[in-house]
Amino acid sequence: MLDGTGMPQSAVVIGGASDMARDVLRILAGRRLRSVVLAGRSEPALDVVGRELRALGVESVRCRTLDVTAVASLVPFVSEAVADLGEVDLVLVAAGQLGTATLEQLGPGTISSLVATNFSGPAALAMEFAKHMVRQGFGRIVLFSSVAGVRTRKSNFVYGAAKAGLDGFALGLSGALEGTGVGITVVRPGFVTTKMTAGMKPAIFPVDAETVAKAVVRSLETGREVVWVPPQLRYLFALLRLVPTPLWRRLPG
Amino acid sequence: MVAPRDEAEVERLVVKEPDSFGRFSPRGLGRAYGDAAQCAGGTVVDCRGLRSVLGLDRQRGTLRAGAGISFDNLLELLVPRGYFLPVTPGTRFVTLGGAIASDIHGKNHHVDGSLSAHLENLRLVAPAGTFDCGPVQHKEEFDATCGGMGLTGVVTEATLRLLPIESSWMVVDTERAADLDSCLSLLSEEASRYRYSVAWVDGLARGRRLGRSVLTRADHALAMDLPVDRRRQPLSYRAPRVVEVPFASPLSLLRPATVSAFNEMWYRKAPSKRETQLQPLATFFYPLDGVGSWNRLYGPRGFTQYQFVVPFGAERALEHALEKLSGGRVASFLAVLKSFGAAGAGHLSFPMEGWTLALDIPLGVPGLPELLDELDVLVADAGGRVYLSKDARLRPDLVPAMYPRLAEWQAVRARLDPAGVMSSDLARRLGLAGPVLPSTRA
Numbered sequence: 001m002l003d004g005t006g007m008p009q010s011a012v013v014i015g016g017a018s019d020m021a022r023d024v025l026r027i028l029a030g031r032r033l034r035s036v037v038l039a040g041r042s043e044p045a046l047d048v049v050g051r052e053l054r055a056l057g058v059e060s061v062r063c064r065t066l067d068v069t070a071v072a073s074l075v076p077f078v079s080e081a082v083a084d085l086g087e088v089d090l091v092l093v094a095a096g097q098l099g100t101a102t103l104e105q106l107g108p109g110t111i112s113s114l115v116a117t118n119f120s121g122p123a124a125l126a127m128e129f130a131k132h133m134v135r136q137g138f139g140r141i142v143l144f145s146s147v148a149g150v151r152t153r154k155s156n157f158v159y160g161a162a163k164a165g166l167d168g169f170a171l172g173l174s175g176a177l178e179g180t181g182v183g184i185t186v187v188r189p190g191f192v193t194t195k196m197t198a199g200m201k202p203a204i205f206p207v208d209a210e211t212v213a214k215a216v217v218r219s220l221e222t223g224r225e226v227v228w229v230p231p232q233l234r235y236l237f238a239l240l241r242l243v244p245t246p247l248w249r250r251l252p253g
Numbered sequence: 254m255v256a257p258r259d260e261a262e263v264e265r266l267v268v269k270e271p272d273s274f275g276r277f278s279p280r281g282l283g284r285a286y287g288d289a290a291q292c293a294g295g296t297v298v299d300c301r302g303l304r305s306v307l308g309l310d311r312q313r314g315t316l317r318a319g320a321g322i323s324f325d326n327l328l329e330l331l332v333p334r335g336y337f338l339p340v341t342p343g344t345r346f347v348t349l350g351g352a353i354a355s356d357i358h359g360k361n362h363h364v365d366g367s368l369s370a371h372l373e374n375l376r377l378v379a380p381a382g383t384f385d386c387g388p389v390q391h392k393e394e395f396d397a398t399c400g401g402m403g404l405t406g407v408v409t410e411a412t413l414r415l416l417p418i419e420s421s422w423m424v425v426d427t428e429r430a431a432d433l434d435s436c437l438s439l440l441s442e443e444a445s446r447y448r449y450s451v452a453w454v455d456g457l458a459r460g461r462r463l464g465r466s467v468l469t470r471a472d473h474a475l476a477m478d479l480p481v482d483r484r485r486q487p488l489s490y491r492a493p494r495v496v497e498v499p500f501a502s503p504l505s506l507l508r509p510a511t512v513s514a515f516n517e518m519w520y521r522k523a524p525s526k527r528e529t530q531l532q533p534l535a536t537f538f539y540p541l542d543g544v545g546s547w548n549r550l551y552g553p554r555g556f557t558q559y560q561f562v563v564p565f566g567a568e569r570a571l572e573h574a575l576e577k578l579s580g581g582r583v584a585s586f587l588a589v590l591k592s593f594g595a596a597g598a599g600h601l602s603f604p605m606e607g608w609t610l611a612l613d614i615p616l617g618v619p620g621l622p623e624l625l626d627e628l629d630v631l632v633a634d635a636g637g638r639v640y641l642s643k644d645a646r647l648r649p650d651l652v653p654a655m656y657p658r659l660a661e662w663q664a665v666r667a668r669l670d671p672a673g674v675m676s677s678d679l680a681r682r683l684g685l686a687g688p689v690l691p692s693t694r695a
């Protein structure tokens with residue numbers, strides 16, 4: 001059961017070994033978190049996070065391998081997670097893959113895999129968990145979008161387009177859930193220094209995973225629907241959206 | 254939501270066909286601050302339909318009434334006839350059933366105890382059957398139900414011993430205390446000289462002024478205390494009208510700076526020497542009822558309350574809590590401090606002998622959840638507890654320490670509700686009633 005400050009006792013985290021998810025879990029473990037299902041592609045990586053959470057006092061941690069692009073495995077995964085936890089207070093979908101934007105490498109397989117990892121897989125999972133949460137009468141689903149989806153650019157446009165899809169999906173789902181007690185949070189981080197961006201040149205206003213995690217936890221407390229990290233990006237992108245296309249394409253980064 | 258109109262309907266719902274609507278929780282007027290009367294994914298049993306007055310025995314000074322009746326209605330009935338409620342909370346918009354489920358306390362706890370001390374009898378419709386219980390017959394069921402947060406069954410009616418009064422007026426003494434020490438000594442001095450006593454503490458004052466407060470202590474006015482022109486109708490009582498705060502403030506108006514200035518003004522305005530004044534009942538007992546939806550002042554996320562009690566002797570913990578709160582710059586309008594007398598018989602009843610502090614907590618303030626978690630530990634370590642009726646976020650692991658009779662209560666509850674159909678968000682959040690029952694209804 002979520003408490004009055006939005007803190008969960010149980011959570012399902014997809015992309016559980018990602019830096020941002022891990023930092024969110026660390027904070028929640030110090031608050032009310034008691035049982036977690038961690039899902040992701042690499043079991044050993046999940047185990048590392050699982051061990052840390054147990055050390056931080058989380059009573060029950062289950063790790064499950066899951067590939068969000070494997071459509072047939074999604075519904076069984078959700079049923080298992082629900083059976084593991086009983087009540088699901090929080091779902092956090094942090095799965096994502098930057099992939100490539102090199103034209104030669106972008107065949108149908110690559111594109112659909114990037115879309116599945118960043119958009120359709122997370123969307124389908126959110127949908128399944130949302131149905132369960134509507135039945136239980138409460139819950140919150142946090143989805144990671146990206147500023148890359150706010151206005152796509154050549155350096156990561158497939159990723160950006162997929163995130164744009166997820167962002168729109170999440171806001172639409174949020175509207176559809178109004179009055180059910182179930183809430184959606186869309187997180188729009190800027191450039192985050194994580195495993196995924198290692199070696200890349202940081203863009204304007206870079207943040208680390210911990211800053212993103214703090215903003216996510218804060219949004220649970222306030223119930224905010226859209227979270228920009230850092231918050232200045234909201235205003236920056238309000239302007240960037242208006243920049244004429246020729247100029248936008250020439251901006252560095 | 255279902256709204257039974259009489260006991261037969263309650264019995265049908267609770268005893269005969271409990272499976273028809275999954276887990277459920279009774280609700281009165283919904284004045285509990287947290288999630289005690291909520292049941293996500295289940296059903297709320299709205300008890301307000303059970304509101305008949307079943308008998309006013311003027312010889313014995315007792316009242317038998319349906320559990321859904323409001324204190325507001327009871328006051329209109331009782332005061333003109335020379336009776337007052339033996340215990341009343343700071344709002345008259347609660348039901349008798351809700352008051353029993355919280356085993357409420359008033360400003361007179363140090364003299365009169367909590368509501369359960371004034372109950373002759375209550376009727377409990379539990380999944381296991383209907384019980385007439387009281388301090389003698391079915392005492393266990395009675396003790397589990399008073400303060401039982403609606404988790405032992407639906408209370409359909411109760412018989413209450415009333416307090417005879419001569420007038421609808423209060424003789425109120427007001428004075429201020431410059432710091433916590435003087436406040437506590439005023440509250441303990443001849444503690445029983447006043448029937449009602451409470452201190453309003455400036456939650457933002459720090460350092461030497463920590464705990465500075467305005468004390469109001471009162472007794473019911475006798476007819477002879479009234480000015481001559483009022484003596485002809487000493488018991489006249491009209492409930493004040495409720496004025497609505499017209500809009501939800503988009504930002505919280507109660508920011509530390511605004512509140513600080515307000516508190517300063519309010520403290521300065523209070524008399525430094527004791528001053529006596531006559532006040533109508535409602536002005537003294539229900540100052541906040543005059544403004545409907547006053548919580549809108551706290552901005553869009555609203556607020557909850559935090560109320561704890563620590564035993565006498567743990568004054569250091571009280572001081573520490575005030576330090577943390579004032580240091581945290583929590584925009585709390587005012588905190589209310591008073592002393593409690595001996596604990597009652599309810600297994601999960603909140604009051605225990607000691608100091609209790611209640612304060613408004615605006616939700617969504619950064620750092621506040623962590624601060625309250627620290628206070629939970631402080632309170633538990635001091636041997637105290639947090640009031641469940643006002644809670645929305647207590648640390649679940651501390652509940653057994655704060656409520657040492659929890660296991661005893663759970664055993665009685667398991668008998669009254671063997672299938673575990675009675676539940677609430679509060680119960681689930683704190684694990685009060687044991688494991689969670691999956692919802693049976695989509």
Ligand SMILES: Cc1cc2nc3c(=O)[nH]c(=O)nc-3n(C[C@H](O)[C@H](O)[C@H](O)COP(=O)(O)OP(=O)(O)OC[C@H]3O[C@@H](n4cnc5c(N)ncnc54)[C@H](O)[C@@H]3O)c2cc1C
Nearest residue numbers: 281282283284285342343348350351354357358402403408
């Ligand atoms: C402004 C304000 C001031 C307050 N001051 C005080 C105070 O000074 N002292 C104090 O002790 N409390 C105080 N309270 C808290 C309040 O008295 C309790 O929360 C009380 O229980 C509210 O009654 P209700 O009818 O609104 O019940 P609800 O909020 O609807 O329900 C509260 C609990 O009672 C249960 N319940 C309700 N009806 C029944 C029934 N018929 N049978 C079984 N269970 C039932 C519910 O399941 C729930 O657990 C205050 C609250 C407010 C808003």
